[in-house]
Amino acid sequence: MPSSISADTKDALAREMPDAGHCRAALLAGLALYGSHGEPRAFVTHRNSVARLFWSLLDDRKQHPIQTRAATRLAHLPTFAIEIPDALRGVPPKPGHKCDRIVEVRAAFLACGSLAAGAHGYHLEFVIPREELAERLTWMLRSTGRAPKRTMRKKRHVLYYKDFEAIVDVLTVIGAFGAVLHLEDVRALRETKNRIHRLVNTEAANLDRAAAAAAAQRGVIEYLESAYGLAQLTPGLREIAELRLAHPDESLAELGARCNPPITKPTVSSRLSAMTRLANQLRSGRGGGK
Secondary structure, X not given: OOOOHHHHHHHHHHOOOOOOHHHHHHHHHHHHHHOXXXXXXXXXXXXXXXXXHHHHHOOOHXXXXXXXXXXXXXXXXXXXXXXXXXXXXXXXXXXXXXXXXHHHHHHHHHHHEEEEEEOXXXXXXXXXXXXXXXXXXXXXXXXXXXXXXXXXXXXXXXEEEOOHHHHHHHHHHOOOHHHHHHHHHHHHHHHHHHHHHHHHHHHHHHHHHHHHHHHXXXXXXXXXXXXXXXXXXXXXXXXXXXXXXXXXXXXXXXHHHHOOOOOOHHHHHHHHHHHHHHHHHHHOOOOOOO
């Protein structure tokens, strides 16, 4: 069976059995409520671990064995089904204890939830066929501190989160600590990659600008060489001109370091600007001086 962060999270949660009896009862009722399908009513899931969790919570397990159905056409996954006892087919009252509400949210995730951390961002959702259940789960999630967004998809109610912090909060509340650590790792890796991309892009842009500036400087110097003669330049200007022609790819600081004696980057820039002004004067026919 293919693995994913959603599947791994469900498998991990399915191994966590609540200690208190009322919490186990809330977990069983929540699984039956959000995982119920068809007639006669059956708890249906693609995860064997979740099916075994539901089965282990039943009192009369021998009368409600786990049935394996053929793989679905879309998901290509085996389906596990367990007939829901009559006592679990109604809609129970909303839990009064906070721990029971948290357990019901966990049950909803196990039964109809999914988690993804793909190229398009983070996504936690619950797909629910009935409006009354969507309203109930919205209330449960809001009571934990994070109200979900809501939409419709193929006549089903979808409660979802896209905000990273909200997803982490919900997963933390229901005890999916492994998933939280995984998402933190994914975010850290993405932020590192994005930072590297920004630095690379910035450096590439700087190199492009430097190359364009160096090309323009060489163009000015070559024009002066043909129209004026480098020999007529002052020693300082001539030195920079010859160095730029000899080292077309070096930075201004590197050119300055080659001068005798070495000069600073602003001084190199000043001398190149002086040559540009001289070239402009020659092109305008005003002549020029040294």
